[in-house]
Amino acid sequence: MAKVKIQGHASGTGILTVTAPNTSSDRTITLPDATGTLLNSDGDGSSLTGANANRPNANPIVYNGDMLIAQRSTSEAGKTGSDYYTSDRWHIRISSGGTWTITQSTDVPTAEGFTSSLKLDNTATSTDAAMRVGIRQYWEGQDLQYLKKGTANAETITVAFWVKATKTGTHICELSDSNSRHCAISYTVSSTNTWEHKVVNFPADTSGVIDNDNSNELMIMFFVAAGTDYTSGSLATTWATSSDANRAVGQVNGADSTSNDFLITGIQLEVGTYTSATLPPFQHESYGASLTRCQRYYQHIVEGNQKMVGIATWANTTQVNMLLELSPTMRTKPSVDYTTGTDYWTISGSSGSDGSYDNVIQNSWSTGRNQHLWSNTGTANGTAGYANYWFSDNASAKLALSAEF
């Protein structure tokens, strides 16, 4: 540097003061190599464009972006269809896309503070034109109103994540909404099987208003593989009416070898446009906080032998009623998702009105807050009005509630 220049206004005095300097050693203050305004001690931060400048919500938009929560399972093999398999809230899309093992992996970027990733391991290949393999998450419209989508003040969006893929080259990250609009941005995996941090910028969309309710209004998808049905057009790099051919143009085929893996973690979605230099840090949540957020969509109740579910009462000699109070309240009235067989569930206690049964039926009175379940397929030795413990009675028994998209 040739010189340091401090220029005052035409009149008055500008004073640069170093308060209580330590005369025994130098103090170095590094100014940015740019023109701008430094923040005053009483400044409101409105001039900042960097960290935490535009987070209107205390919680991350992305659920379980660090893949820490996996209520259903930590590994599922032989999957050829779409479903939620391991990491909560992350829906695995497999359509004409071969066979995959999905795992909550401990393979993570070094020293970045993550302990889990979501891994897709190809075990049977595909080159089908209709192939779609990817990882996606849906969000409720009432949680996204501050994106101001469909208005003149619509916000731009930045998506950032860590990815490790066997296949190098172009990959696609796509946003799509309930108005059949989408936008797809490419990024490049440079080195095989190496963790890389990616930052992807989406433009604002002044069309396609997001409904203010609990329905699925916006979805993100990270493509792993796509057939020509989805790659034959021109990539939709600006928001437009959805067209399959424009969804994943350039996407490498991650399903063309059983050696292929695709791992991802640290997924964040920020309001505004950021670079890798200005991106706010990933918002780590405690395990409990992240689990509670995920339980709005899926609640794992019990799994395995002799696990307590709650209290059941006999309505008559054959029918038992069970009440489950849900916390937190689920997105909507959930499905009861359970694994059962003959006498997998038992009602037993000191009253003597013991019984076993194998189905768990949901009554129409149930809500996203309380579930009334009943069964009448078991033993017929109950006494009306008696109450007993209700628990699982087989190692394969499993009971969960799902209000997912």
Add this chain to the structure above:
Amino acid sequence: MFKNCTIKYAQLDGINVCIRVIYPDNPDGSHRELSVPLDEENTDYQNIQEWVAEGNTIQEAD
């Protein structure tokens, strides 16, 4: 989506209260089952309606 599943209503006091989706048996004799509310906001219910629109029929309750 519901390949080889049995899909039928469940009744309580003569009224349909939910839809049962019974998956094929696992090797250990267990099976997965969904008890799906008659609620248009529920994704499983929406999927069943798509399945019906494809020409399938929900069985009456036992």
